[in-house]
Amino acid sequence: MGNSDGRKAMTRAASASRKPGRRRKQYACGPANLQPGERRLIEVDGKQVGIFNVNGEYYALHNRCPHMGGNLCAGPVSGTTLPAGPYQFVYARDNEILRCAWHGWEFEIATGICLVDPSIRARTYAVEVENGNLYLYI
Numbered sequence: 001m002g003n004s005d006g007r008k009a010m011t012r013a014a015s016a017s018r019k020p021g022r023r024r025k026q027y028a029c030g031p032a033n034l035q036p037g038e039r040r041l042i043e044v045d046g047k048q049v050g051i052f053n054v055n056g057e058y059y060a061l062h063n064r065c066p067h068m069g070g071n072l073c074a075g076p077v078s079g080t081t082l083p084a085g086p087y088q089f090v091y092a093r094d095n096e097i098l099r100c101a102w103h104g105w106e107f108e109i110a111t112g113i114c115l116v117d118p119s120i121r122a123r124t125y126a127v128e129v130e131n132g133n134l135y136l137y138i
Contacts (some may be wrong), residue, residue: 023137030133037095044138052109059109062123070102
């Protein structure tokens with residue numbers, strides 16, 4: 001997972017596993033209302049969902065941290081540190097990481113995977129752009 005091509009492949013694979021299937025399509029918003037780096041919290045079927053524009057790609061996460069149920073999508077969006085060599089780290093992945101405001105757990109916005117423990121995952125929803133609007137599959 002050290003290069004962006006690997007992340008894109010992982011993101012595509014994660015998205016493919018969460019494709020619409022039997023889920024119901026719901027209007028979320030127009031993409032013009034969600035610029036790169038921005039998020040929008042909406043309610044769909046009684047669930048709060050955060051929709052994120054990460055470098056022109058749209059992702060949606062359930063607004064509930066799997067750790068202790070905090071409002072995950074209200075936390076700061078940032079990057080993280082990656083190893084660059086012995087005793088060296090670099091800041092990378094800017095605007096790709098969501099940190100829960102309650103306890104600081106970090107999640108990849110594109111996949112919902114927890115950075116510290118990849119077996120823990122925030123719930124994600126497929127997002128589709130159609131006719132200039134964003135739709136979620138709930």
